[in-house]
Amino acid sequence: MPVSLAISLDDILDAARVIAPAAFCTPLIENDVLNARCGRRVLIKFEGAQRTGSFKFRGAYNRLARLDGAARVAGVVAWSSGNHAQGVAAAARLLGMPATIVMPADAPAIKLANTRALGAEILTYDRHSESREEIATALAQSRGATLVPSFDDPFIIAGQGTAGLEILEQAKAIGAEVGQVLVCCGGGGLTAGIATAIKGQSITTAIHTVEPAGFDDTARSLISGRREQVSPDARSICDALLAPSPGALTFPINQALVSGGLVVTDDQVRDAIRFAFTTLKLVVEPGGAVALAAMLPGLAPQGEGASVVVISGSNVDPDLYAAIIGGIG
Amino acid sequence: MPVSLAISLDDILDAARVIAPAAFCTPLIENDVLNARCGRRVLIKFEGAQRTGSFKFRGAYNRLARLDGAARVAGVVAWSSGNHAQGVAAAARLLGMPATIVMPADAPAIKLANTRALGAEILTYDRHSESREEIATALAQSRGATLVPSFDDPFIIAGQGTAGLEILEQAKAIGAEVGQVLVCCGGGGLTAGIATAIKGQSITTAIHTVEPAGFDDTARSLISGRREQVSPDARSICDALLAPSPGALTFPINQALVSGGLVVTDDQVRDAIRFAFTTLKLVVEPGGAVALAAMLPGLAPQGEGASVVVISGSNVDPDLYAAIIGGIG
Numbered sequence: 196m197p198v199s200l201a202i203s204l205d206d207i208l209d210a211a212r213v214i215a216p217a218a219f220c221t222p223l224i225e226n227d228v229l230n231a232r233c234g235r236r237v238l239i240k241f242e243g244a245q246r247t248g249s250f251k252f253r254g255a256y257n258r259l260a261r262l263d264g265a266a267r268v269a270g271v272v273a274w275s276s277g278n279h280a281q282g283v284a285a286a287a288r289l290l291g292m293p294a295t296i297v298m299p300a301d302a303p304a305i306k307l308a309n310t311r312a313l314g315a316e317i318l319t320y321d322r323h324s325e326s327r328e329e330i331a332t333a334l335a336q337s338r339g340a341t342l343v344p345s346f347d348d349p350f351i352i353a354g355q356g357t358a359g360l361e362i363l364e365q366a367k368a369i370g371a372e373v374g375q376v377l378v379c380c381g382g383g384g385l386t387a388g389i390a391t392a393i394k395g396q397s398i399t400t401a402i403h404t405v406e407p408a409g410f411d412d413t414a415r416s417l418i419s420g421r422r423e424q425v426s427p428d429a430r431s432i433c434d435a436l437l438a439p440s441p442g443a444l445t446f447p448i449n450q451a452l453v454s455g456g457l458v459v460t461d462d463q464v465r466d467a468i469r470f471a472f473t474t475l476k477l478v479v480e481p482g483g484a485v486a487l488a489a490m491l492p493g494l495a496p497q498g499e500g501a502s503v504v505v506i507s508g509s510n511v512d513p514d515l516y517a518a519i520i521g522g523i524g
Numbered sequence: 525m526p527v528s529l530a531i532s533l534d535d536i537l538d539a540a541r542v543i544a545p546a547a548f549c550t551p552l553i554e555n556d557v558l559n560a561r562c563g564r565r566v567l568i569k570f571e572g573a574q575r576t577g578s579f580k581f582r583g584a585y586n587r588l589a590r591l592d593g594a595a596r597v598a599g600v601v602a603w604s605s606g607n608h609a610q611g612v613a614a615a616a617r618l619l620g621m622p623a624t625i626v627m628p629a630d631a632p633a634i635k636l637a638n639t640r641a642l643g644a645e646i647l648t649y650d651r652h653s654e655s656r657e658e659i660a661t662a663l664a665q666s667r668g669a670t671l672v673p674s675f676d677d678p679f680i681i682a683g684q685g686t687a688g689l690e691i692l693e694q695a696k697a698i699g700a701e702v703g704q705v706l707v708c709c710g711g712g713g714l715t716a717g718i719a720t721a722i723k724g725q726s727i728t729t730a731i732h733t734v735e736p737a738g739f740d741d742t743a744r745s746l747i748s749g750r751r752e753q754v755s756p757d758a759r760s761i762c763d764a765l766l767a768p769s770p771g772a773l774t775f776p777i778n779q780a781l782v783s784g785g786l787v788v789t790d791d792q793v794r795d796a797i798r799f800a801f802t803t804l805k806l807v808v809e810p811g812g813a814v815a816l817a818a819m820l821p822g823l824a825p826q827g828e829g830a831s832v833v834v835i836s837g838s839n840v841d842p843d844l845y846a847a848i849i850g851g852i853g
Contacts (some may be wrong), residue, residue, distance in 0.1 A: 219553075219555075219556075222551035222553060222570075224551060224573050225548055226548075226575075227548075227575050240819075241551075241805075243805035244553050244555070244804075244805060246555075246556050248803075248805055305802070330591075344827075366762055369549075412719075431848070449548055457564075463594035472807055472842065473634070473842075474577075474837035475573075476573060476577055476806065476807040476808075477803040477805065477806065477807065478572075478806065478807060479805075502630075509805035512821055512848055513798075513801065513849040513851075514850065515716075515844075516801075516846075516849065517846035517847075517849055517850050518846075520842040520845065521842055521843065521846050522842075
């Protein structure tokens with residue numbers, strides 16, 4: 196029996212029209228040293244160049260733009276370690292609505308500062324003892340505000356999928372067939388969106404998720420067939436990818452469309468950040484580097500066509516970045 | 525009496541055909557925070573994404589590709605603080621010819637290492653006591669090799685100009701009219717190429733050079749009408765822009781086509797590098813950051829149309845970069 200999935204290619208085409216006035220088309224970049232090192236043609240989709248420095252603005256704007264007048268006045272509430280926070284804050288500002296974001300007290304300083312600079316109200320919580328869902332849900336209810344999930348929402352997923360539309364168009368423009376796409380995966384919203392956009396137009400293109408070790412819930416779920424949980428003891432430098440399990444909406448999509456899940460260590464992530472600094476000349480945050488971290492040591496299957504590596508975000512504190520590129524992080 | 529200039533738009537169109545199989549089309553990137561800060565639409569032409577991490581590959585490949593069989597066997601000699609070195613080394617390797625590069629002993633380690641990794645032989649010299657021109661010229665003569673100037677050569681200038689063709693095409697694709705272009709300027713080859721490409725198609729677009737304080741020979745020359753010299757006591761962190769005077773071929777072009785010369789301090793360059801890290805998510809070397817360094821504090825004249833800022837290169841040592849983004853460099 197076919198599963199009913201939360202979104203279709205048409206939803207992503209619709210999202211592309213909605214976000215076009217506000218979002219940027221991010222570059223698809225090729226590098227000869229990367230190609231030589233990987234023994235294949237690699238194309239980097241650089242979402243660090245998206246508004247707010249990650250792909251998250253795409254979904255946030257697509258979601259918030261759907262709210263009607265009364266809902267806009269009441270505003271929105273979200274929880275996020277920082278990239279969804281900035282995406283929601285930026286979209287809310289552009290659409291003229293108040294935003295409150297529940298963020299971990301230990302979120303990267305750059306993410307807290309940027310979210311605040313975008314005009315959002317910030318509530319911090321302790322990641323290890325408090326529930327962000329409960330805090331945000333109670334807040335939204337008390338204010339009559341709309342809760343904006345970070346991945347498990349059809350408009351969010353469709354918005355993230357616009358990156359997939361761009362990948363196919365940009366690859367075509369340089370004469371590349373896309374054989375596989377490696378996507379950084381937390382809750383699976385970006386993967387589900389990109390997979391829907393790409394499989395809907397290019398059924399033979401393989402989609403792979405990439406997760407940090409310890410947060411490989413999607414990789415394990417793809418094998419077990421049910422939504423696995425992250426251990427509460429797991430730790431990673433990839434602050435953007437710490438979602439505790441695949442989403443109720445994202446997982447069925449990814450189960451249907453994703454070929455498999457790759458897993459990288461924090462040391463492989465640091466290597467990827469250094470490579471991006473030295474060779475690609477792109478700033479990448481830890482969570483945004485996992486797909487590159489899988490490509491560099493050859494973790495992705497070989498196959499026909501170009502390999503697209505999504506760099507999903509670039510919001511990293513200068514101290515951590517300096518330590519990593521200096522080889523001491 | 526009209527001056528005869530070293531290259532024309534046709535030479536650049538020809539260069540574009542020659543380098544197309546080897547060079548990348550680098551991205552033109554827009555950022556909302558940059559637009560808001562500058563009070564105008566700004567487009568970043570990111571040459572850090574070019575092969576070897578700077579625009580220099582464009583001219584080097586266009587020059588070396590013109591050599592015939594015997595000249596290819598004898599090989600090429602160049603002098604450079606590092607970006608032209610890498611451009612020549614990469615082009616020579618692709619075209620199957622030996623390359624020897626005369627480089628300052630205190631060139632950035634990343635530039636020395638990358639040039640060596642590209643298969644070139646490196647001779648180092650002391651910047652303050654020895655003449656790189658004399659060393660390289662003697663070497664080329666003794667080997668029958670071709671000397672490849674870093675800017676004062678028609679094929680080099682035409683190759684660099686291909687970046688200007690891309691700027692106009694890419695701006696048009698996003699519906700932007702290019703009102704002005706700010707170009708990082710050392711010997712003036714990139715400026716002369718871009719100015720020829722752009723003025724040949726869009727006569728109302730203003731071209732401005734940007735130089736580091738103390739190395740403002742082009743700005744002064746544009747005023748005095750003759751090729752001014754840099755003081756031997758001048759120092760700057762912009763290692764890529766330390767040419768002692770405008771070129772014999774580049775200066776007449778720039779005199780005819782450039783509206784004026786802007787000058788930035790090393791502190792403004794550091795601010796621009798930090799802004800590119802924090803907001804643009806692009807790695808930029810000091811010499812590659814001068815045009816952005818002029819745009820951020822509003823040194824460029826206001827006018828109609830978008831302002832294009834060329835980031836010319838991104839080869840910076842991790843220690844220096846870490847110090848700058850940490851605010852201690």
